[in-house]
Structure formats: C-alpha cells, structure tokens
Amino acid sequence: MFLPDNMKNTTEEANADNLRKKAYANIEKWSMEIIPERIRKGVQISVQEVQCGDPDCAPIDTAIAILFPAGGRGMMGLPLEAHEVTKEILEENFPYGEVLEKWAKGEDAEWPPMEDMMGQLPELRFDVGDKVECRVGADEVTGWAKGEVIQLWYREQGWQDGSFAPYKIRLDDGRDIFAPADVDQVIRAQKK
Structure with a gap:
C-alpha cells in the first residue's frame, strides 16, 4: 500500500x-x-x-x-x-x-560574562589557515560549504557585550561567514 x-x-x-x-x-x-x-x-x-x-x-x-x-x-x-x-x-x-x-x-x-571572555577564551580546535567545512544550509548532508579559517574570536559591531564567534571563515565561493560555535554540527575539518 x-x-x-x-x-x-x-x-x-x-x-x-x-x-x-x-x-x-x-x-x-x-x-x-x-x-x-x-x-x-x-x-x-x-x-x-x-x-x-x-x-x-x-x-x-x-x-x-x-x-x-x-x-x-x-x-x-x-x-x-x-x-x-x-x-x-x-x-x-x-x-x-x-x-x-x-x-x-x-x-x-x-x-557569557565579559570578564570570562577576555583573557580566558577556551582553546579552539582550528587555527587560522585551517581548511574547514561549515554548515550553511538546513540539510544535514548537503548543507555544508568548504572554506578556510581567516580569524579567531570574531565579533561584529552591534553584538551584545561578551558575544564572540569562535571563527570567521572565507568560503571557497568568496563569501565571509562566521561559525557561532566550535562544534562539529557547525564547523568541521574538511574531508579529504
């Protein structure tokens, strides 16, 4: 049926x-x-x-x-x-x-408290220059784009005090995005 x-x-x-x-x-x-x-x-x-x-x-x-x-x-x-x-x-x-x-x-x-963010930022998994894949779409399989980490502890004007994104990434298509968390569901090492 x-x-x-x-x-x-x-x-x-x-x-x-x-x-x-x-x-x-x-x-x-x-x-x-x-x-x-x-x-x-x-x-x-x-x-x-x-x-x-x-x-x-x-x-x-x-x-x-x-x-x-x-x-x-x-x-x-x-x-x-x-x-x-x-x-x-x-x-x-x-x-x-x-x-x-x-x-x-x-x-x-x-x-998170501002004083905790300054001087005590946690260690990140990736460094500037590392090749990564970032979640850019809703689909768990196809919603990923390749890029390179270009900045650590990124923040934008207008963000609430103490707000940081662990990474700023330049995607292979030229767009700059940020990863709001250092977890595999958002950013992961590029598959070879």
Missing part, C-alpha cells in the same frame, strides 16, 4: 514535530538538572528553535530561556537544531552557578 504524497508530507511533518517536542523535553529536563537544587524551585525553562534569516549564522538555533520566580531571567542559544543538542553540549554552554544565583535573585548578569 502506498500513501498519497499529501499524506506522506503530513506524516513527515508529524514525525519531525514529535522529534522536536521530544528534544525540547530533554533540554528542559537536562537544564533543570544543571540548575542547583537550592534555586531550582519554581524555575521555568522554555525551549524553542529559532530560524535565522542571516546567511552568516546557523540556519536554526535552539533558544533556551530560564525564568526564575523572583523575576530574574536569562537566555542562551545554541547554534543547533534541538534534536542535535546533547546533554554534554548543553552542560558545556550552560550558565554557571554565579550567573544563575544572580538571576534567581532577580538581578542582571551577563551570559
């Missing part, structure tokens, strides 16, 4: 929606596990995918809002689709205790 094309699309959309909802639930659960128990009560986590129309960013980001009962709140984003987010990736990028404590009290706190 064969399904008509319009039934296939409906089934595919429903499967994708179920996968996304399951990923959202996992991210919410993992986020709650990361937040210290003493400030966890009443916290609300909201997860959603955000499509980026800017050709220089990941096609889809996962945005995570953390809302505390005292009115404090924070937001973080991962340049990945929700189903690509693992607990390990979330833990590596999640705000740490001091920031969470301030948000829990209703105070403002930068994430």
Whole structure:
C-alpha cells in the first residue's frame, strides 16, 4: 500500500514535530538538572528553535530561556537544531552557578560574562589557515560549504557585550561567514 504524497508530507511533518517536542523535553529536563537544587524551585525553562534569516549564522538555533520566580531571567542559544543538542553540549554552554544565583535573585548578569571572555577564551580546535567545512544550509548532508579559517574570536559591531564567534571563515565561493560555535554540527575539518 502506498500513501498519497499529501499524506506522506503530513506524516513527515508529524514525525519531525514529535522529534522536536521530544528534544525540547530533554533540554528542559537536562537544564533543570544543571540548575542547583537550592534555586531550582519554581524555575521555568522554555525551549524553542529559532530560524535565522542571516546567511552568516546557523540556519536554526535552539533558544533556551530560564525564568526564575523572583523575576530574574536569562537566555542562551545554541547554534543547533534541538534534536542535535546533547546533554554534554548543553552542560558545556550552560550558565554557571554565579550567573544563575544572580538571576534567581532577580538581578542582571551577563551570559557569557565579559570578564570570562577576555583573557580566558577556551582553546579552539582550528587555527587560522585551517581548511574547514561549515554548515550553511538546513540539510544535514548537503548543507555544508568548504572554506578556510581567516580569524579567531570574531565579533561584529552591534553584538551584545561578551558575544564572540569562535571563527570567521572565507568560503571557497568568496563569501565571509562566521561559525557561532566550535562544534562539529557547525564547523568541521574538511574531508579529504
């Protein structure tokens, strides 16, 4: 038995929606596990995918809002689709205790903190001149373009304080883009 094309699309959309909802639930659960128990009560986590129309960013980001009962709140984003987010990736990028404590009290706190970004930038996997492939499209197989790293710790005017992109890349077609995270889902070594 064969399904008509319009039934296939409906089934595919429903499967994708179920996968996304399951990923959202996992991210919410993992986020709650990361937040210290003493400030966890009443916290609300909201997860959603955000499509980026800017050709220089990941096609889809996962945005995570953390809302505390005292009115404090924070937001973080991962340049990945929700189903690509693992607990390990979330833990590596999640705000740490001091920031969470301030948000829990209703105070403002930068994430990532500017002082952490300056002088303590993490070691990157690639260096200037390395040949890489960057995710530039939604398709996990064909949505990649080859290029070369031309700058480390790139930032643009108008970006929020403390915001950096690990890499600026010149694609083989001449366009300059940036990789918003140093993870294989966004940037990887060129296949030989």
